[in-house]
Amino acid sequence: MGGSDLFVGTLDVLILKAVSQGRMHGYAIGRWIRQTTKDALNVQEGALYPALHRLERKGLLEEDWGVSETGREAKYYKITAAGRRRLRAEAARWKEYADAVTLALAAGEA
Amino acid sequence: MGGSDLFVGTLDVLILKAVSQGRMHGYAIGRWIRQTTKDALNVQEGALYPALHRLERKGLLEEDWGVSETGREAKYYKITAAGRRRLRAEAARWKEYADAVTLALAAGEA
DNA sequence: CCTTATACCTTGACCACTTAGGTATCCGCT
């Protein structure tokens, strides 16, 4: 199993990062997140697919149908220029935020 | 200024951490978070006070009225044993989660 | 054949957070 709940707001940046690595379909994005985090994060499909539609609507991703590695129909996503900009911004925001929280949680320790 | 939006779910652990340092009133908890994160996080009061009530209802904090450093009435919070346990668990969860996201966001880099 | 994996989707409910107000006291500045 493994995989705690998401901290709301981190899913988008993870998706953008995944797709920035190369054209990828939805199901594979979920798998990518699970694998690159060594099972620490398991994204529910009920969160994943709406997020993809959201990002597409915002013009951060582009979709087109194709055939997956296993020979099935699959909707592939590609990151747009705006998506790449957003990824940079959100990744920076995440880093700043994570450092801040980690700093706070370390307060009062030798 | 400074202070981006919260990633939902991180506020509770920050509050527990603050109060674990010693008896503290609500307004001071907000200030503590702002200061220990060097202004990276600025918690809105509309998020802070409901969170305190939530944690109190769950038995993770205890409250009693007192007088603040400035001579005003203030509601002081103290962490309970259950709160301390929760803090340990949530801090560990945060660390695991943050490491996982950071790992994923670093994927594909030299 | 039946489960598991792949691959997509939606709906309902929850609930933390944002925004935007409100009360009251006290300090410092003009």
Added chain:
DNA sequence: AGCGGATACCTAAGTGGTCAAGGTATAAGG
């Protein structure tokens, strides 16, 4: 005297991302 800003508490309405739980369909493997 007046007024902004800090202190110190609170609430209500709205948003919106996620979870839980369903659904369709095909293919591989036991």
